[in-house]
Amino acid sequence: MSQDCFSFIIYIIHACANQWKTSPSKVYQALKQSGCLDNYLIPYYDILHTQSTDYIVADVATYLKEREVAV
Numbered sequence: 001m002s003q004d005c006f007s008f009i010i011y012i013i014h015a016c017a018n019q020w021k022t023s024p025s026k027v028y029q030a031l032k033q034s035g036c037l038d039n040y041l042i043p044y045y046d047i048l049h050t051q052s053t054d055y056i057v058a059d060v061a062t063y064l065k066e067r068e069v070a071v
Helices: 003-020 024-034 036-041 053-066
Strands: none
Touching: 003 024, 003 036, 003 053, 024 036, 024 053, 036 053
16 A cells, blocks of 8 residues: 555544544444445545545445444
8 A cells, every 4th residue: 555545544534533523443443344445445545535525434434334334
């Protein structure tokens, strides 16, 4: 994983935590458990990093909901 991708993932974890009023560690665990990190955020970094933060947070929320993973 590149440094840019790593920074993006950290940024998104914190953005989700802020939006959802929870800790970054809980968000990380949910993303890891659901496969969102390995199957969505990392592989599609090149496309996702061009989108708005609000769009990505909403998209991640949908991803987690569809996989019945709670934060």
